[in-house]
Amino acid sequence: MAGCVLAIDQGTTSSRAIVFGDDYQPLSVGQQEFPQHFPKSGWVEHSPTDIWTSTLRVCREAMEKAPSGGADVAAIGITNQRETTLIWDRSTGEPVYNAIVWQDRRTSDFCAQLRADGLEDKFTSKTGLLLDPYFSGTKIAWILDNVDGVRARADRGELVFGTVDTWLIWQLTGGTVHVTDATNAARTLIYNIHKNAWDAELCSLLKIPLNMLPDVKDSADEFGVTEADLFGRSIPILGVAGDQQAATVGQACFKPGMVKSTYGTGCFALMNTGDAPVRSNNRMLTTIAYRLNGKTTYALEGSIFVAGAAVQWLRDGLGIIESAGDTQGLAEQADANQDIFLVPAFVGLGAPHWDADARGAMFGLTRNTGPKEIARAVLQSVGYQTSDLIDAMQADWPDAEKPVLRVDGGMTASDWTMQFLADILGAPVDRPTVAETTALGSAWLAGSKAGVWPGAESFSAQWKLEKRFEPRLDEAERRRLLSGWQDAVRRTRST
Ligand SMILES: Nc1ncnc2c1ncn2[C@@H]1O[C@H](COP(=O)(O)OP(=O)(O)O)[C@@H](O)[C@H]1O
Numbered sequence: 001m002a003g004c005v006l007a008i009d010q011g012t013t014s015s016r017a018i019v020f021g022d023d024y025q026p027l028s029v030g031q032q033e034f035p036q037h038f039p040k041s042g043w044v045e046h047s048p049t050d051i052w053t054s055t056l057r058v059c060r061e062a063m064e065k066a067p068s069g070g071a072d073v074a075a076i077g078i079t080n081q082r083e084t085t086l087i088w089d090r091s092t093g094e095p096v097y098n099a100i101v102w103q104d105r106r107t108s109d110f111c112a113q114l115r116a117d118g119l120e121d122k123f124t125s126k127t128g129l130l131l132d133p134y135f136s137g138t139k140i141a142w143i144l145d146n147v148d149g150v151r152a153r154a155d156r157g158e159l160v161f162g163t164v165d166t167w168l169i170w171q172l173t174g175g176t177v178h179v180t181d182a183t184n185a186a187r188t189l190i191y192n193i194h195k196n197a198w199d200a201e202l203c204s205l206l207k208i209p210l211n212m213l214p215d216v217k218d219s220a221d222e223f224g225v226t227e228a229d230l231f232g233r234s235i236p237i238l239g240v241a242g243d244q245q246a247a248t249v250g251q252a253c254f255k256p257g258m259v260k261s262t263y264g265t266g267c268f269a270l271m272n273t274g275d276a277p278v279r280s281n282n283r284m285l286t287t288i289a290y291r292l293n294g295k296t297t298y299a300l301e302g303s304i305f306v307a308g309a310a311v312q313w314l315r316d317g318l319g320i321i322e323s324a325g326d327t328q329g330l331a332e333q334a335d336a337n338q339d340i341f342l343v344p345a346f347v348g349l350g351a352p353h354w355d356a357d358a359r360g361a362m363f364g365l366t367r368n369t370g371p372k373e374i375a376r377a378v379l380q381s382v383g384y385q386t387s388d389l390i391d392a393m394q395a396d397w398p399d400a401e402k403p404v405l406r407v408d409g410g411m412t413a414s415d416w417t418m419q420f421l422a423d424i425l426g427a428p429v430d431r432p433t434v435a436e437t438t439a440l441g442s443a444w445l446a447g448s449k450a451g452v453w454p455g456a457e458s459f460s461a462q463w464k465l466e467k468r469f470e471p472r473l474d475e476a477e478r479r480r481l482l483s484g485w486q487d488a489v490r491r492t493r494s495t
C-alpha cells in the first residue's frame, strides 16, 4: 500500500507543512512566519490564534501544491515546538492567555524557590528534567496564579491545558479531542517518564488540577480525525512527537548510542539510550525519545537555547551581515591569530549549566577585532556548546563510543560551521540528503501507523548521507581552543 503523508511542523518562528510522497521525498511545502511577542524582558509569547491560523493556512497551501491536490494524503503527522504552554476553555475553546513560549524566563524565581525548598531531586527523579523555567509546569502555574479569574475556573473544571500539539489537534478536530503524545508530555515537569503517567504529587506541588491534563498516547496512535470542512474530507491524525524527538526519528536514530543534533533557533542533541532511562550526573535531561506500541525508548538530551539565533543577532542586532549565509565568507577571512570567544547566553545558559540569569559575553577583543572575527566566534560558539553536550552525555553513558553526529536544521547549510563542529568534537559529522528530518520523522510516525509506509528497519535504510565532515584539527589545538571556551563560560556564569 502506498500513499502520501501531510507533516505539520509548528516551530518557534514559523509554521510549516510538507506533503511527503511514498518515497519519503517532499512534494510540496507551505510555510508562514508569525509574530513573536516580548511583553517584558525575558518574556516570550505567541498568539494561540496565530499558531492555529498559520498552521491551517500552510496545510492548505501544501495540499493544494501537491501533485494530487492532496487527494492521496492518507494521514497527518504533527511535530511541534515543545514545552510552550496554552490553557483554554473546554466549552468555548477560548484561550485564557497567550501561549507562553519555551524560551520564556518569567518563572525563574519560582523555580529557584522550588529548588530552595529542596524539591529538585523529586522533580528530576520522576520527570528526568530540572527545575528550569524552560519546562511547561511552572508556566501552567503562572497562568493559573496570575491571570484574573483563571484559578477559580480551573478549580471548577472549566479549563484545559495543552502543549502546541494538543492545541492543534483540538482545533483540527473541532474541539472534540484533548490528547498529547508521550514525548510532549515528557517536557511538562509533571509527567512521570518511568510510569508513563501524569504525576499527582508533582501536580499538587505546582497546584495544577489533574482534570486539566490531556490523555497521553503513543507517538504513532489514533489522535482523532480532522473536521471534514477543513480539507474537504476527514483525514486521520496518526503521528505526534515534539520536534526534537521527531528529528531523532527522522534521522533514524533507532539504535542505542546514536545521536542527532538539530541546529535551528537553538540546538538540541538527543542520544538514544534504548529502553532504560539514564539518569544524568552532568545536568543533561532524561527524556522520552518515542513511544511505539506501548514501548518507551528513552534519550539523553542536551538543550542549548541559542544557536542560529546568534546568527540572526549578527543580522538584526549588529547589522554586520545581510543574510545568514554571509557568515561563511566572513569566518573564512577572519584573522587566525585572534581567539575570540562568544558565549551566547542571551536568554541564560541551558545544558549543562542551566544558568537562567547568565547573559551573553564576548572575550578576547582587541583593536583589530572586527565583523569577520565576531562572525567566526558566533559560528564557533555552536561547535563549542555542542562539544560540552557530547562530553556530558559520554560521561553519563561511558559505554557509548564517541558517536558520529547526525545533524539537521537550517544552520547545517553552513559547511564552515559543520567542519568546525567535526574539528572541535574530534568526531565525524554526517549531514543527510533530506534536510527536513523533523517533518519527515512525524510523517513516518503517521505513515507507518496508517500502514502506507513500512516499519523502522526499512525507513532506516532510506537514510542517505549527503556529506560527511571529518575532523582534521590537531589534538593539541583542539584542547587549547576548548580550554579558552571553558574559561569564557566560567567568566560568563552568574554564580
Ligand atoms: N547558511 C547559514 N549559515 C549560518 N546559519 C544559518 C544558515 N542558514 C540558516 N541559518 C540559521 O538557521 C536558523 C534557521 O533554521 P531553522 O531550522 O529553520 O530554525 P527554526 O526551526 O528554529 O525556526 C536561523 O537562526 C538562521 O540564522
Ligand SMILES: O=P(O)(O)OC[C@H](O)CO
Pocket (backbone or CB within 6 Å): 010, 011, 012, 013, 080, 081, 082, 083, 102, 242, 243, 244, 264, 265, 266
Ligand atoms: O521550534 P524550534 O525548532 O526552535 O524547537 C524548539 C524546541 O522544541 C524547544 O524545546
